[in-house]
Structure formats: C-alpha cells, structure tokens
Amino acid sequence: MKLILAEKPSVAKTIASFLGAKTRHDGYFEGNGYIVTYAVGHLVGLYDMKDYDKDKYSGSWKLSNFPFIPQDKFKFKVDSSKKKQFDIVKKLLHRDDIEYVINATDNDREGELISFLIFLLAKNKKPVKRILVNEWTPEDITRGINNLKDDIDMRNLQAAGYTRLITDWLIGINFTSVATLKYGNGKLLNIGRVILPTVKLVYDRDMEILNFVPKTYYEIEGNFKSKNGEYKGKYIKEKESKFDNIEEVNKVINSINSNEGKIIDKKVTNSKEYAPKLFSLTSLQGYITSKYSNFTSDKVLNVCQSLYEGSGKGGYITYPRTDSIYLEESLASKVSQTLDKLKVGLEYENKIKFTKTKRVFDSSKVDSHSAIIPTYIIPTKLTPDEQIVYNAIKDRFISNFMPPAEYENTEIKTDVDSNIFL
Structure with missing residues (x-):
C-alpha cells in the first residue's frame, strides 16, 4: 500500500476519487493499493512559553524573563483540537503494509512544513516521496504520481518553512511581550513579521492624508x-x-x-494596449474588492479556495495562494488545451489564439506557484459570488491570448x- 498525505480533506477526497480509493474510513480513504489521508492545516505547532516552564510563564509577564529563547531546543506539540486526526495519520504511518508515503500537501514551504512536522512528531520511518503539482485535475495527479521526487530534494523548502516558523515565534513572543510591558499601558501590543510592516504602511498613508495641504490652481x-x-x-x-x-x-x-x-x-501616433497580467492572489483581491463592495480580501480568498477545491472531480481554478503573475513554461500544452475549451462559443472566438509569449510564460518569475488561471473543467453550478470571481479569472486568462487594443492618438498645438x- 502507498500512503498519500494531503493538506485538506477536500483535496484528499479528490485524489482518492481519481485513484479509486473509494472505501471511506474515519479520517482517510482506502482502496486500489492506496490510502489517502489528510492534515487539517497545521496539526503540529510550537510549544508556548508556558509549556516550557508553567510556573514561570503562566502568570503575569515580567521584563526580567525576556528575551525568552529555549535553552535546549524548540519543542513541538499536537494541536489539541486536531489530535484525533493526528493520531489517525500516525497510526497509518506505522502500518506494516505501507511501502512508502507520498507527500501531497501544498507545493510550497508552508505545505512542506506541515508534513515535515507531522512526520517528525509521528516518528515516521517510512520513505517519503513528493508529488509536485499545482492543481488536482486527473491529468495533474497522473503526471505527479509518475514523476515523484525524493524527500531529500525538498530539504531546502522544508528548512525555509522551519526557519520562518522559529523566527516568527522568537520575534512575536519577545517583541510583543517587551513592547506590551514597556509601552502597552495595560493593552496588548502585537508585534510580528507581518503585522508590524502592514500597520506601518497604514500609518504612513494616514499621516500623508492628515498632513496634506490642499492648494487651488487654475488652468485655461x-x-x-x-x-x-x-x-x-x-x-x-x-x-x-x-x-x-x-x-x-x-x-x-x-x-x-x-x-x-x-x-x-x-x-498622429498609434499605440497598443495589452491585456493586464494574469492574476496573483493579491492582484485578484484588489480587482474584485475595487469593483464589488460586498467583497473583502478574505472573502475573495475563501471563494477562490472553493473554486480550487471544485466539485470533487477536480478544481475549476489553479492553486490560488500565489504571488506570481506568470505561468511556468512547462504548462504551455495544458494552457493551450484549456484555452481551446474555454473559447468555444464566444462571439470573439476567432480572435483568441494560443501563443507562448514571455508576457505570459516565464519560469524565472515563478516562485512556488504559477498565476491563477482556470482549469479545463468548466463549472456548471456556481454561487453568485463564485461566478463573479471565476469570470474575472477566466476573462483575464482569455484576454492574454487576444490581440492588443489599438488606439490612434492625435496631438494638436x-x-x-x-x-x-x-
């Protein structure tokens, strides 16, 4: 048997359905030579301060106790609300009939960290292989299973995730505690790698607005x-x-x-305007929230996640948590097939032609995941919110394979x- 560890139950269900692992058990699917189980996000996390020394750190903070850095090593624990699923995964990892494990968590450092910590705390001794795909269509799963990577090839990504986790903990625990004690006046002051620069951006912009001096000017x-x-x-x-x-x-x-x-x-000059770049998550959130007042950034992400997970037979869009606006060059064939399917019946169908250009395909500008695009699976039943987000992604995708708009500009003196x- 081969054990597959997915990051989310919905992804596990999609993989299991395609591989024929149709017998459902508590916390996993089994059949056709495969067992497919899942994490539920982070099953394992770092100890809290009080977990190292309950007497010293359970009560009020004292400045003399900081900075706090574990003397021996950083320790990990299972999230109490997810212990049941962790125990299921651990038991499966130690089954005698498991030949090797296929890591199918998200293909980024966070996904690698999730699986790495599960294997660490479960004391996994089975060989681990990595499936590297960006979405879970049948073709992607087949390609990934046929091109598994060894776990050793993922060490740098695991180390990046682990290092960020430790750094975030050290900065968050120590700076939050000391800042609160020295400047909080009874209020908690959260300081962290993400929150601090984000608040600084908001503060700087607020100061610009506050200090802006309007000035009247005239034109003829x-x-x-x-x-x-x-x-x-x-x-x-x-x-x-x-x-x-x-x-x-x-x-x-x-x-x-x-x-x-x-x-x-x-x-008289002529100019061309090309379609905007494909969507990253951030640019998609900005686009949707600027056009629809009932959307927030979080809502856009949640709708994207729903579209990504799809109907169980495959997702309708590619992995949404990406910061790239380009596609991997290896996706050209798949993109061409998707485009051929999506353009059928459109009134401007004859204007849509696949071309492999650097405006769209550039592997050097892709980190973990390519830009968000539709898959070849066309949805039939979407909620109104899902339809809005899906159409935005689909239209942006199609427009990148259409001719640029052409303008004639006249300047007269x-x-x-x-x-x-x-």
Whole structure:
C-alpha cells in the first residue's frame, strides 16, 4: 500500500476519487493499493512559553524573563483540537503494509512544513516521496504520481518553512511581550513579521492624508471649431498648464484678442494596449474588492479556495495562494488545451489564439506557484459570488491570448495670439 498525505480533506477526497480509493474510513480513504489521508492545516505547532516552564510563564509577564529563547531546543506539540486526526495519520504511518508515503500537501514551504512536522512528531520511518503539482485535475495527479521526487530534494523548502516558523515565534513572543510591558499601558501590543510592516504602511498613508495641504490652481481651456470638427486645447507654457493665482490667468486671457487660432503642429501616433497580467492572489483581491463592495480580501480568498477545491472531480481554478503573475513554461500544452475549451462559443472566438509569449510564460518569475488561471473543467453550478470571481479569472486568462487594443492618438498645438493651446 502507498500512503498519500494531503493538506485538506477536500483535496484528499479528490485524489482518492481519481485513484479509486473509494472505501471511506474515519479520517482517510482506502482502496486500489492506496490510502489517502489528510492534515487539517497545521496539526503540529510550537510549544508556548508556558509549556516550557508553567510556573514561570503562566502568570503575569515580567521584563526580567525576556528575551525568552529555549535553552535546549524548540519543542513541538499536537494541536489539541486536531489530535484525533493526528493520531489517525500516525497510526497509518506505522502500518506494516505501507511501502512508502507520498507527500501531497501544498507545493510550497508552508505545505512542506506541515508534513515535515507531522512526520517528525509521528516518528515516521517510512520513505517519503513528493508529488509536485499545482492543481488536482486527473491529468495533474497522473503526471505527479509518475514523476515523484525524493524527500531529500525538498530539504531546502522544508528548512525555509522551519526557519520562518522559529523566527516568527522568537520575534512575536519577545517583541510583543517587551513592547506590551514597556509601552502597552495595560493593552496588548502585537508585534510580528507581518503585522508590524502592514500597520506601518497604514500609518504612513494616514499621516500623508492628515498632513496634506490642499492648494487651488487654475488652468485655461480653449474651445476650437474647425472644418473637420471641434476640439479642446489646454494653455501651456513650457509644458506647464497650471497657474497659482487668478491674476496670472486673467493676464493671459486678456492678451487674447483674436477669435481665430492657427494649428502649428499636429502629430498622429498609434499605440497598443495589452491585456493586464494574469492574476496573483493579491492582484485578484484588489480587482474584485475595487469593483464589488460586498467583497473583502478574505472573502475573495475563501471563494477562490472553493473554486480550487471544485466539485470533487477536480478544481475549476489553479492553486490560488500565489504571488506570481506568470505561468511556468512547462504548462504551455495544458494552457493551450484549456484555452481551446474555454473559447468555444464566444462571439470573439476567432480572435483568441494560443501563443507562448514571455508576457505570459516565464519560469524565472515563478516562485512556488504559477498565476491563477482556470482549469479545463468548466463549472456548471456556481454561487453568485463564485461566478463573479471565476469570470474575472477566466476573462483575464482569455484576454492574454487576444490581440492588443489599438488606439490612434492625435496631438494638436494651436496658436492664438502667440499663446499655445495643446
């Protein structure tokens, strides 16, 4: 038997369904030579301070007890609310009929950390292999199973996740405690790797708004009528169009006596506007929340997670927790197939053509996961919120394989009594 560890129950169900592990047990699926079980996010976490010394750290904080750094080594414990699932996974890991384990947690350092700590606390002795896929369609699962990596190839990613976990703990515990004791005045001051710079960004922007001094300025606009149509021009002097006071404005206006102008320069240029880049999670959240007032960033993520997990037969979008706006070059064939399926029946179908360009495919700019795109599985029953997010992802994806918009820009300079209007 081969034991597969997924990160979430929904992913485990998708994998088990495809592999034919159809017998459901408490906490896992079994059948056809596979056992598929799952974590529920982080089953294992670091000790709290009080877990190291209950008498010393359970009561009020004392400045003399900080900084706190474990003297021997960092210790881990099973999340009390998830102990049942951990015990199930541990028991499966020690079954005699398990040949090896396939790690199918998310393909990033957080996923590696989740599985690494489970294997550590469960004292796993079985060989571990890694399935590296970004989504859980049947084709991806097949490709991943046929190209398993050895666990040793994942050591750097595991170390990155472990190091970040330890660093976050040390910074969060010590800085939060000391800042609260010295400056909190009875209130908890949370300090951490994420919260501190985020609050600083909000604070800086708030100060800019608070200290902003509005300033009135004036511009002069001319309305022109020619044989071929009407147009407007803005008075310019050495590329500047703004005046600080009304006296200067009136001085210019009073100097104009003629009711006719002369076009002294006309430039016509053509420009192209390409589709915006594919979505990362952050750019998708920004796009959706700017258009729909009933969405928050968290809601966008939750809807994406629902679309990613799909119907059990596969997800409708690729892995959403990505910071990339490019695709791995190896995905070209799959993207072409997806595009061919999604464009059918669209009124501009003949404008949609697959091309492998650096604007879309660039492996050097992809970290753990590619940009968010639809899969070839077309959803049939979506909630209104899911439909909004799915359509945004689908439309952005399709637009990247369409010709750019083309514009003709005309710039006219008109002279009226030696005054130039642009």
